[in-house]
Amino acid sequence: xxxxxxxxxxxxxxxxxxxxxxxxxxxxxxxxxxxxxxxxxxxxxxxxxxxxxxxxxxxxxxxxxxxxxxxxxxxxxxxxxxxxxxxxxxxxxxxxxxxxxxxxxxxxxxxxxxxxxxxxxxxxxxxxxxxxxxxxxxxxxxxxxxxxxxxxxxxxxxxxxxxxxxxxxxxxxxxxxxxxxxxxxxxxxxxxxxxxxxxxxxxxxxxxxxxxxxxxxxxxxxxxxxxxxxxxxxxxxxxxxxxxxxx
Amino acid sequence: xxxxxxxxxxxxxxxxxxxxxxxxxxxxxxxxxxxxxxxxxxxxxxxxxxxxxxxxxxxxxxxxxxxxxxxxxxxxxxxxxxxxxxxxxxxxxxxxxxxxxxxxxxxxxxxxxxxxxxxxxxxxxxxxxxxxxxxxxxxxxxxxxxxxxxxxxxxxxxxxxxxxxxxxxxxxxxxxxxxxxxxxxxxxxxxxxxxxxxxxxxxxxxxxxxxxxxxxxxxxxxxxxxxxxxxxxxxxxxxxxxxxxxxxxxxxxxxxxxxxxxxxxxxx
Numbered sequence: 001x002x003x004x005x006x007x008x009x010x011x012x013x014x015x016x017x018x019x020x021x022x023x024x025x026x027x028x029x030x031x032x033x034x035x036x037x038x039x040x041x042x043x044x045x046x047x048x049x050x051x052x053x054x055x056x057x058x059x060x061x062x063x064x065x066x067x068x069x070x071x072x073x074x075x076x077x078x079x080x081x082x083x084x085x086x087x088x089x090x091x092x093x094x095x096x097x098x099x100x101x102x103x104x105x106x107x108x109x110x111x112x113x114x115x116x117x118x119x120x121x122x123x124x125x126x127x128x129x130x131x132x133x134x135x136x137x138x139x140x141x142x143x144x145x146x147x148x149x150x151x152x153x154x155x156x157x158x159x160x161x162x163x164x165x166x167x168x169x170x171x172x173x174x175x176x177x178x179x180x181x182x183x184x185x186x187x188x189x190x191x192x193x194x195x196x197x198x199x200x201x202x203x204x205x206x207x208x209x210x211x212x213x214x215x216x217x218x219x220x221x222x223x224x225x226x227x228x229x230x231x232x233x234x235x236x237x238x239x240x241x242x243x244x245x246x247x
Numbered sequence: 248x249x250x251x252x253x254x255x256x257x258x259x260x261x262x263x264x265x266x267x268x269x270x271x272x273x274x275x276x277x278x279x280x281x282x283x284x285x286x287x288x289x290x291x292x293x294x295x296x297x298x299x300x301x302x303x304x305x306x307x308x309x310x311x312x313x314x315x316x317x318x319x320x321x322x323x324x325x326x327x328x329x330x331x332x333x334x335x336x337x338x339x340x341x342x343x344x345x346x347x348x349x350x351x352x353x354x355x356x357x358x359x360x361x362x363x364x365x366x367x368x369x370x371x372x373x374x375x376x377x378x379x380x381x382x383x384x385x386x387x388x389x390x391x392x393x394x395x396x397x398x399x400x401x402x403x404x405x406x407x408x409x410x411x412x413x414x415x416x417x418x419x420x421x422x423x424x425x426x427x428x429x430x431x432x433x434x435x436x437x438x439x440x441x442x443x444x445x446x447x448x449x450x451x452x453x454x455x456x457x458x459x460x461x462x463x464x465x466x467x468x469x470x471x472x473x474x475x476x477x478x479x480x481x482x483x484x485x486x487x488x489x490x491x492x493x494x495x496x497x498x499x500x501x502x503x504x505x506x507x508x509x510x511x512x513x514x515x
Contacts (some may be wrong), residue, residue, distance in 0.1 A: 144349065144351060144353045145353065145355065147316055147349075147353070148349065148353035148354075148355070149355075150314075150316060150342065151314050151316065151345075151346075151347040151349075151416075152342070152366070152367040152415070152419065153341075153342035153343035153367060153371050153419065154339070154366075154367065154370065154371060155339050155371075158370055158371070162355075162366055162370065163355055166357050167355075167356070167357050170357060246357065
């Protein structure tokens with residue numbers, strides 16, 4: 001495979017790579033934000049509908065934390081989130097893609113672009129898994145840590161800010177990096193709903209050159225590998241840096 | 248149960264000093280079981296009280312109630328004039344007057360020793376970092392841990408962690424210190440280093456309520472020993488009296504578990 005071969009197709013690759021990054025990035029960001037919210041809703045007495053004032057009152061009132069953690073105010077939402085998580089976990093991502101892309105057209109007559117359908121699916125998936133990771137990290141923090149903070153006279157908000165959240169984040173990093181890289185790699189599936197991403201471009205190039213250079217596939221897939229590598233590697237590096245810094 | 252039920256009736260010794268902590272008819276239940284049964288107790292400023300009793304008798308729960316980590320079902324606990332109530336608005340400010348040290352240290356693992364100590368004075372009391380650092384370093388030096396200020400808790404031994412936990416509690420300038428079996432998880436030599444710190448605090452005239460299973464230490468440090476059984480204070484006496492002439496059978500039984508009769512040369 002010659003160099004001009006690469007330069008010739010570079011714009012195609014570039015476009016596809018950006019698309020992958022866009023879907024992956026949007027999916028990851030939405031997952032983290034909504035996932036954290038879901039976890040918080042599941043595990044703290046946050047009255048979802050009555051808004052921020054209620055949250056503030058709940059947090060600033062100093063009832064013992066044990067009670068807060070044990071009494072769950074909204075079993076309905078908790079059950080809904082649980083079912084949601086189970087469904088997402090069981091369903092293959094490809095089925096979800098088909099459901100959202102074709103299913104919504106069928107059922108509601110929506111005309112979703114392949115890209116938006118992908119972002120929706122990746123957010124749904126990531127949110128479910130992320131909220132479960134956060135839940136796991138949160139319950140792994142011993143109750144004694146909360147009590148120790150309480151005994152020091154810290155307010156509830158301060159206990160979360162200085163003690164619980166930092167420790168949860170530290171535990172969350174290796175877990176979420178795993179999820180994020182998995183999500184980026186899985187963007188290759190979106191070619192199934194007609195989105196032209198890296199893998200699709202690679203296939204197109206191979207097809208186009210089947211007669212001219214039948215052995216180009218190796219080189220082309222090598223480029224695919226490199227593109228995914230450079231999408232995921234910085235994330236691993238950043239995670240390792242954070243883990244080291246936070247020890 | 249044999250022997251008189253000796254209760255520390257409020258007012259009994261208020262005359263001889265300033266009462267710092269008052270408990271009046273405090274009752275604590277976990278669902279059906281009664282953990283603290285009508286406890287009344289007064290602790291004067293500067294007094295060192297040691298609380299002993301078999302496990303499950305409610306000692307730790309009593310300390311936790313005093314620091315409002317557990318709600319009580321009846322009675323009143325007061326620190327000075329202020330009532331301690333898990334629901335009260337001023338709870339965090341009362342808690343700052345009570346330093347508590349736990350059996351399992353409970354340092355915050357993601358912070359250095361110094362940051363552990365500085366967290367509360369900086370964030371809650373909003374004191375100047377330089378001032379507290381100075382104080383923290385002096386206290387750390389006093390407990391022999393000055394060079395560990397930059398270490399993380401996991402780099403310390405159990406005894407060292409416990410001494411840091413004590414310094415952390417001291418740095419918020421509490422009026423009352425609560426020690427909840429602080430040496431129960433330590434090796435004998437580490438027990439010593441931690442108890443020495445507490446003895447030094449007693450010598451400074453700090454008001455302390457100590458739960459411990461170290462009877463020798465209890466004897467050395469206590470102004471009064473309370474013996475708790477089934478949620479009631481059944482002995483309340485100076486250490487000499489308690490250890491030499493316990494009034495109740497239950498206390499005698501309890502104290503006997505700490506001495507061993509020799510079995511060597513018995514059948515010769």
